[in-house]
Amino acid sequence: MSTNDPAVPAVDPTPTASLDFVREIVAADAAAGASIVTRFPPEPNGYLHIGHAKAICVDFGVAVEYGGICNLRFDDTNPVKEDVEYVDSIKADVHWLGFDWAGREFYASDYYERLYQDAEGLIRRGKAYVDSHSADEIRAHRGTLTEPGIDSPYRTRGVDENLDLFRRMRAGEFADGTHVLRAKIDMASPNINMRDPVLYRIRHADHHRTGNTWCIYPMYDYAHPLSDAYEGVTHSLCTLEYEAHRPLYDWVVRECEAAHTPRQIEFARLNLNYTVMSKRKLLQLVAQQHVDGWDDPRMPTISGLRRRGYTPESIRDFCARVGVAKKENVIDIGLLEHCVREDLNKRAPRAMAVLKPLKVVLTNYPEGQVETLAVVNNPEDATAGTRDVEFSRELYIEQDDFQEDPPKKFFRLAPGREVRLRNAYLITCQEVVKDASGAIVELRCTYDPATRGGDAPDGRKVKATLHWVSAAHAVNGEVRLYDRLFTAENPESAAEKSGQTFLDLLNPASLDVLRGCKLEPMLGTAPAGTRVQFERLGYFCADLDTAPGAPVFNRTVSLKDTWAKVAAREV
Ligand code: ATP
Numbered sequence: 001m002s003t004n005d006p007a008v009p010a011v012d013p014t015p016t017a018s019l020d021f022v023r024e025i026v027a028a029d030a031a032a033g034a035s036i037v038t039r040f041p042p043e044p045n046g047y048l049h050i051g052h053a054k055a056i057c058v059d060f061g062v063a064v065e066y067g068g069i070c071n072l073r074f075d076d077t078n079p080v081k082e083d084v085e086y087v088d089s090i091k092a093d094v095h096w097l098g099f100d101w102a103g104r105e106f107y108a109s110d111y112y113e114r115l116y117q118d119a120e121g122l123i124r125r126g127k128a129y130v131d132s133h134s135a136d137e138i139r140a141h142r143g144t145l146t147e148p149g150i151d152s153p154y155r156t157r158g159v160d161e162n163l164d165l166f167r168r169m170r171a172g173e174f175a176d177g178t179h180v181l182r183a184k185i186d187m188a189s190p191n192i193n194m195r196d197p198v199l200y201r202i203r204h205a206d207h208h209r210t211g212n213t214w215c216i217y218p219m220y221d222y223a224h225p226l227s228d229a230y231e232g233v234t235h236s237l238c239t240l241e242y243e244a245h246r247p248l249y250d251w252v253v254r255e256c257e258a259a260h261t262p263r264q265i266e267f268a269r270l271n272l273n274y275t276v277m278s279k280r281k282l283l284q285l286v287a288q289q290h291v292d293g294w295d296d297p298r299m300p301t302i303s304g305l306r307r308r309g310y311t312p313e314s315i316r317d318f319c320a321r322v323g324v325a326k327k328e329n330v331i332d333i334g335l336l337e338h339c340v341r342e343d344l345n346k347r348a349p350r351a352m353a354v355l356k357p358l359k360v361v362l363t364n365y366p367e368g369q370v371e372t373l374a375v376v377n378n379p380e381d382a383t384a385g386t387r388d389v390e391f392s393r394e395l396y397i398e399q400d401d402f403q404e405d406p407p408k409k410f411f412r413l414a415p416g417r418e419v420r421l422r423n424a425y426l427i428t429c430q431e432v433v434k435d436a437s438g439a440i441v442e443l444r445c446t447y448d449p450a451t452r453g454g455d456a457p458d459g460r461k462v463k464a465t466l467h468w469v470s471a472a473h474a475v476n477g478e479v480r481l482y483d484r485l486f487t488a489e490n491p492e493s494a495a496e497k498s499g500q501t502f503l504d505l506l507n508p509a510s511l512d513v514l515r516g517c518k519l520e521p522m523l524g525t526a527p528a529g530t531r532v533q534f535e536r537l538g539y540f541c542a543d544l545d546t547a548p549g550a551p552v553f554n555r556t557v558s559l560k561d562t563w564a565k566v567a568a569r570e571v
């Protein structure tokens with residue numbers, strides 16, 4: 001049996017019985033009678049990644065666990081970067097992960113009119129003003145962490161003038177950048193977010209949902225808290241970078257006199273090594289064709305992981321193990337791989353595939369004879385049954401499983417040595433056939449007919465068991481092996497230190513395409529998405545490019561963590 005004994009990563013894999021700090025808060029509120037409403041609020045400007053999976057598991061998970069609901073809200077306030085392609089992919093990914101918003105699909109853009117009216121309300125109450133400074137001037141007057149900002153000369157505009165200007169901004173009378181609406185809070189606040197933040201800007205740009213209806217668009221910090229309030233969200237869960245925005249969040253809800261007051265709670269974002277997770281950088285990888293689209297199996301996107309062969313269960317398990325806390329840390333990608341190995345070990349049927357074939361001829365096996373062996377599909381799953389595997393005189397084994405002049409610890413096939421062909425027979429290598437250049441083209445072996453099933457009646461032992469396929473029955477296929485997308489653990493900081501860009505740290509060997517692989521015949525018609533363990537090689541998944549008779553498989557993950565060993569050797 002191929003082993004499945006990955007090195008367990010250094011994160012405690014036992015889910016703790018105690019509640020995380022978010023669930024403690026929600027549990028207390030639910031116990032006090034609150035009905036729980038959360039939301040997952042993606043901006044549709046890219047595909048979701050594994051970090052979003054964590055947020056999804058928290059937002060939807062908390063709602064499910066406390067009898068509440070979770071809205072899917074698209075925070076679509078930036079017309080320039082957003083697209084329906086992203087909306088569709090986000091919905092598909094959330095569903096695939098196993099969560100449902102029960103029809104509660106909302107868009108910040110649906111609230112534009114209401115948001116606008118609330119902004120007029122702020123103006124009328126003297127809480128917002130139109131600033132006619134440029135973006136540069138506003139930035140220059142904002143101050144620094146140590147110095148307060150300077151009041152804009154427009155800060156003292158009267159209510160009527162502000163209302164008039166704001167209405168004309170909406171009516172399209174002004175060019176981009178000529179005016180903004182700002183909250184009137186405190187230019188001397190130690191929190192820069194509170195120094196009269198911009199609430200609205202002019203953007204003569206079509207929006208993917210509202211078309212050209214609007215030419216002013218609300219800022220995230222204004223639209224987000226109000227959207228939460230309109231929807232009756234009780235717990236607005238977000239990542240730590242919004243902690244410093246919370247006073248503004250609360251200010252907007254209070255000063256707009258919203259009927260409902262949501263509570264923002266921040267938790268640490270998920271960081272993973274050997275990849276990047278900023279949507280801007282992922283978009284760059286796609287746009288500059290460093291990868292083959294958002295769903296390239298090397299991408300940390302949910303669609304990439306899906307195409308690679310990850311299961312939703314394994315990703316949810318990963319998110320549960322990572323947990324919810326206040327402290328930022330970097331999770332080893334080995335943990336994600338560990339989770340998918342564990343899941344696939346239970347659910348993936350086994351098959352045999354030879355990636356780099358070496359012909360073996362069994363000289364004492366009758367020509368033309370074919371035997372059918374009944375092989376167990378999954379030793380971890382008694383319900384998976386058996387399948388028929390053909391055995392014949394000519395077979396393929398892996399090139400790596402033979403060495404003419406074996407070093408000491410190489411126990412696989414070598415001249416004169418006997419090994420087991422998995423589920424079949426013991427064979428002994430008698431002769432190595434080479435071509436004119438000296439390359440090995442064929443091994444001539446004998447088999448022991450008394451060892452059918454793989455064991456010798458006299459109890460003699462062999463040290464290796466090889467996988468194989470019958471040459472006449474095998475189907476040719478393509479297999480794609482993947483490695484880390486980046487060579488550096490933290491591509492962003494490593495690039496910064498060495499004066500490079502993160503693109504310079506792409507792993508040139510992240511994709512290895514093997515053609516002419518020899519697969520068990522049933523794999524030739526496996527539909528895209530089929531997950532299987534290739535014995536001794538890892539877990540694989542039929543790619544979207546697969547076609548009947550021309551299978552293409554992605555390696556999801558190897559059986560063992562070889563990366564750690566390679567890295568250790570290179571040190
Ligand atoms: P951008 O980098 O463009 O701001 P984002 O990654 O923050 O994008 P959003 O669409 O704003 O993407 O994110 C939706 C939700 O997912 C937010 O609540 C955000 O806090 C959460 N989220 C994003 N990245 C992570 C991450 N790495 N770990 C956990 N949650 C995340």
Ligand code: MG
Binds near residue numbers: 043
């Ligand atoms: Mg964001």
